[in-house]
Amino acid sequence: MSELKSTLTSGLIPAAVVLERPRLLVVDDQPVNIQALYQVFAKDSEVFMATSGQQAIEVCRQKRPDLILLDVLMPDMDGIEVCKILKADVETQNIPIIFVTSQDSPEEETRGLEVGAVDFITKPVNPAVVRARVKTHLTLKMQSDALRALASIDGLTRIPNRRFFDERLDAEWRACRRAGSSLSLIMVDVDHFKKYNDHYGHLDGDNCLKRVASSLAESNWRGRDLAARYGGEEFVCLMPETDLAGAMSKAESLRLQIENLAMPHAQSANADYVTISVGVATTVPSEGKSEEVLLGAADEQLYKAKQTGRNRVVGVALN
Numbered sequence: 001m002s003e004l005k006s007t008l009t010s011g012l013i014p015a016a017v018v019l020e021r022p023r024l025l026v027v028d029d030q031p032v033n034i035q036a037l038y039q040v041f042a043k044d045s046e047v048f049m050a051t052s053g054q055q056a057i058e059v060c061r062q063k064r065p066d067l068i069l070l071d072v073l074m075p076d077m078d079g080i081e082v083c084k085i086l087k088a089d090v091e092t093q094n095i096p097i098i099f100v101t102s103q104d105s106p107e108e109e110t111r112g113l114e115v116g117a118v119d120f121i122t123k124p125v126n127p128a129v130v131r132a133r134v135k136t137h138l139t140l141k142m143q144s145d146a147l148r149a150l151a152s153i154d155g156l157t158r159i160p161n162r163r164f165f166d167e168r169l170d171a172e173w174r175a176c177r178r179a180g181s182s183l184s185l186i187m188v189d190v191d192h193f194k195k196y197n198d199h200y201g202h203l204d205g206d207n208c209l210k211r212v213a214s215s216l217a218e219s220n221w222r223g224r225d226l227a228a229r230y231g232g233e234e235f236v237c238l239m240p241e242t243d244l245a246g247a248m249s250k251a252e253s254l255r256l257q258i259e260n261l262a263m264p265h266a267q268s269a270n271a272d273y274v275t276i277s278v279g280v281a282t283t284v285p286s287e288g289k290s291e292e293v294l295l296g297a298a299d300e301q302l303y304k305a306k307q308t309g310r311n312r313v314v315g316v317a318l319n
């Protein structure tokens with residue numbers, strides 16, 4: 001449970017998922033039906049409302065509700081279509097959708113479940129039934145969000161792991177390619193870390209990695225940036241919409257940040273304390289280029305930083 005608690009506070013699970021006051025979206029073209037559901041939930045939940053499919057999608061993207069109660073039959077865009085659109089978008093696909101319908105045929109229900117709804121409720125709604133079903137699906141959503149977040153965190157350092165980083169790199173690569181903007185990668189490696197372990201012991205080595213990780217993760221990052229543990233004593237940072245100059249300047253401030261922790265390292269050939277070497281690579285993703293090439297380039301720059309004396313930043317912009 002304490003693991004889950006620290007995961008929650010790390011920000012990887014949205015605060016709303018703690019569900020002290022769940023956020024529900026009720027969608028129906030008839031205000032009287034919205035009113036009926038509003039009365040069931042208003043006391044314990046924050047209730048958003050939408051009277052059309054298009055409005056429902058907009059509210060969803062802005063407010064990120066924990067669950068949607070969605071009317072099937074609506075004039076412009078029906079509930080099935082709304083559900084398909086929300087399930088196709090990574091930002092909204094994990095929000096459970098319960099269809100609320102006056103047509104309770106098996107065909108209708110099958111169609112709804114096939115496009116991704118989790119449940120069906122028939123009109124006129126029974127307050128006790130709808131409350132119980134919503135509670136069940138909110139609990140399931142909280143559990144699956146918590147599991148997803150735990151699977152994304154490195155066990156030792158509690159910052160995002162390589163798996164999470166790989167997923168985000170993939171998504172940001174595509175986003176920067178669409179926008180025609182730069183994507184930068186920063187590779188960080190602790191200098192002479194084998195000697196650190198040999199001198200202070202593996203437990204102190206672990207603590208050193210934890211401090212480096214926290215310092216990197218707590219740096220002053222912009223919205224879509226990400227710092228993760230790549231493996232061993234290596235860390236990686238992703239900076240979308242950032243050119244080489246911006247990434248080099250951030251990398252230099254990370255290097256200083258670690259130096260300023262002033263963690264003693266008696267065996268380092270570079271300094272009396274722990275330092276890092278940093279490799280930076282930037283590209284504008286396009287047809288024919290790959291994420292692996294960007295990763296390889298950052299790694300190559302890191303190698304150069306090691307070869308040319310460590311405790312330094314080296315970078316390259318790829319054509």
Ligand SMILES: Nc1nc2c(ncn2[C@@H]2O[C@H](COP(=O)(O)OP(=O)(O)OP(=O)(O)O)[C@@H](O)[C@H]2O)c(=O)[nH]1
Nearest residue numbers: 189190191192193194195197202205206232233306
């Ligand atoms: N304590 C601890 N050590 C780790 C962990 N992961 C990797 N290491 C150690 O990190 C060390 C990395 O050593 P090397 O790859 O030789 O690099 P280095 O000693 O840092 O030398 P340079 O990178 O060239 O400065 C190895 O001794 C690994 O065992 C970990 O989770 N905890």
